[in-house]
Amino acid sequence: MTKLREIGSFLQRVADAFAAVLDYEISIADHELTSLTGTGEFDKEMKSLCGQGMSRYLLSDSAATTSLFVEDTSSSEFCKHCQSKEVCPTKAAIVSCIRCSEQKMGAFSLIAVDEKQQQTMIENKSELMSFSQNVANFIASTLGEKQMRDQMKVMADRFRAVINSVHEGIIAINAKGIITHINRSAKQLLGIGQEKLGEDIDNLFSKIELDKILQEMLEQNYNYFEEEIEYKKENKSFPLLCNITLINNNDQIAGATISFRKLDEMKKLANRIMAEDERITLDSIKGTSNQIVNIKKKVKKVASTDSTILIRGASGTGKGMFAQAIHKESNRCDNSFVTVNCAAIPENLLESELFGYEEGAFTGAKKGGKPGKFELADEGTIFLDEIGDMPIQFQVKLLKAIENKRIMRVGGVEPIDINVRIIAATNQDLDKMVTKGTFREDLFYRLNVIPINIPPLRERQEDISLLLHFFLEKYAELLNKEIKDFTAKAKKKLLNYSWPGNIRELENTIEYAVNLETSHQITIQSLPNRILKYQLQVEEKDRVLPINEVEKKTIIKALKKFETKQRAAEVLGISETTLYRRIKKYNIDSNRLD
Structure with a gap:
């Protein structure tokens, strides 16, 4: 099984996310030219692969480039001998190499399947080639993770904004405010179609005063702006929360993207994140x-x-x-x-x-x-x-x-x-x-x-043992250690501890012990000092003391608590003269009671 195949679900999410945003089809293949995932006609279930000739060349040892662009597959040398040439839907394509640790692992392809997509791909060749290679590089960096769990977490963190954007309406405009792109969610949310491409953004959002906002963003050097508007079309009206991102090119407004959602949906999303x-x-x-x-x-x-x-x-x-x-x-x-x-x-x-x-x-x-x-x-x-x-x-x-x-x-x-x-x-x-x-x-x-x-943990003793083993299993797995149990001495000390910090302290203690332990059991050497010191304090407290020692400790305690020896003697129930005799007997220094 190839490394790319092992992250198939991740690749499908990448393909779906960017296909929705860019309005192109996407195909991802491994180094054996096996289609792993894709969108539309290039879904892996369709067994169709974009540009086998392009991918084969790009993944060969002789290829000196990392990305290829074919603006017309009907006349391309790469497609000349393809067996599927007659039925292939590809009009134009950009293919980028997925390289990890100096090895070519596969290819990422952006695909135009109609003449309109082909034309926009030609017009935006450099930006799309750069984007395609960046995505390929990101997939490669994901391959470098040691464990699938880490890979999925990195993917979730890095692609949070992208995944959210797939569910949001997204409209892109150029420097003149002309709509250049409308994604699927925007069409559904606003009840519009492709006919809005080429129109002025003011026809959709007349109350935003976009020209003024973009100029203000440019002058104040920030590229993000949030605005709540009331969207109206025919007989329906609802509030939208719009996020405007400025595209700044050499201190000139090059365009902007507007992402939006219904306000009630944004509230739910915000709180799921919180x-x-x-x-x-x-x-x-x-x-x-x-x-x-x-x-x-x-x-x-x-x-x-x-x-x-x-x-x-x-x-x-x-x-x-x-x-x-x-x-x-x-x-x-x-x-x-x-x-x-x-x-x-x-x-x-x-x-x-x-x-x-x-x-x-x-x-x-x-x-x-x-x-x-x-x-x-x-x-x-x-x-x-x-x-x-x-x-x-x-x-x-x-x-x-x-x-x-x-x-x-x-x-x-x-x-x-x-x-x-x-x-x-x-x-x-x-x-x-x-x-x-x-x-x-x-x-x-x-x-x-x-x-x-x-109740505090010390009042439910039977839960302590359960929690000790629960957190041991959790952190042993998390830290990749083969620790299954506690030694008898370690467990006794943990069970006898009072846990003033309750479950939070217990969890932190086990995490600490698992980090330090080198054997297959938690030993007392891996326990924090406060646990061990607590045991000594308990043992000292339970020790039976000689009468003289008890009397000496009681006198010292009274002298610490009361300002005068007369008051200390009264509380102790003895005369002041007797108190002085006891102080002398036990060699107590009244000036150094600590």
Whole structure:
């Protein structure tokens, strides 16, 4: 099996993505001229390969070039002896060599199958040849990855924008504002066809003032601009979020691309990206203790309602995972899950982050304004993490939004209706905060409709062993190590540790140990020092001390705590004279008690 064949699904995604954007067919072959993937008539299932003659020459040892361009296959020397010449749909083609580690691995082809595509290919020869070689180079770089998982991750990261663009409408214009390209999604979204090619962009988006925007982008030296518009055609109207990218050539406007989507779809997409991990479900939460089992049962009962939930627990107990699991179990699971860390947002930005802002609301406000987290979570769930850190001055605004199911953007004049399920979480004692006046009592009761308390790890001992093995398996696989278990001594120390940082600390500890371990079991030598020191402290605490030593330690403790020896003696229940005798007996230096 060739290396290119091993990444067949990746190649198909590359072919589909660029075919949609460029409006040409694409074919990818390996070094044996076997068609691996393609689009249209060059789909690998069709067993059709573009330019066998071109590819054969390009992949031969004698070829001195990395890309070939044939503008007319009917008269090309490369196609002269092709057996499929009479039935081949190719009118013109660009073929680029896929070279990895100095080896020719295959060929990437851009194909024109009609006269119009042929003409545009001829007109844009240099740009398309450069593009074709860049894609071939990218495929080659992907081949250099050691593991398929890494390859797919790199592909996902590098092609995120491209994959998104395939689903977005894309229109390209030249320097005069004339439409030069409309992709498939744009045609479907706007209800238009190829007849719009060659028209002025103002015929489609008359309210954008594109000339003014492009000139401003050029003068201020930025090439990206976002604008929200209302698109109207005949009897239908809907908002679009448009992203305008300037094509700058030697400080001259050479053109632009406009990508767009319906605003409601963009909100859902934005929140899928913001979600920490949408795959988290109740089954993802590991634990067999009665406490965790009962919490899961409670979650299943309340998930389908819209009542507000307050999750309380120490840091690292998994409050965020439970919040996402509740969302996944709810009727809103197909909509957005938006996380807001109330402790991480500066107080002066909290209102605009949660409620959004209008254009011109403040210095630096984005043109067209920006929706807040509540708007992005509409029809879904908003997770207010670290709610106990929310400034009390803002709490009344949050309470009003919850009660009225409406928010007002900063600088706005019209309220916006919202339909969200609210889940809040904190590691603080809100009851004490309410008593002290640092958290509003009315907001507390609004949030605490359904309380869920997650106990710390030290209170569910039976879950520790399960989690130890779960994270060991996870990081052994991730770090490519053959570690299957713990030695008896290492496991005893881990089970006896108090885990003040809860699951987060346990996971980090196992990752640390797997990194250091060189055998097939986790040994005590690979455990962090805090685990080992904790054991010594526990042993010291449990040791039975002689009466004299206990008395000496108690006297030192009293002298540290109280300013005068008279007060220390009173608390110890002895006279001051007796205290002085004991100090002398035990050779205690009152000036050096540490």
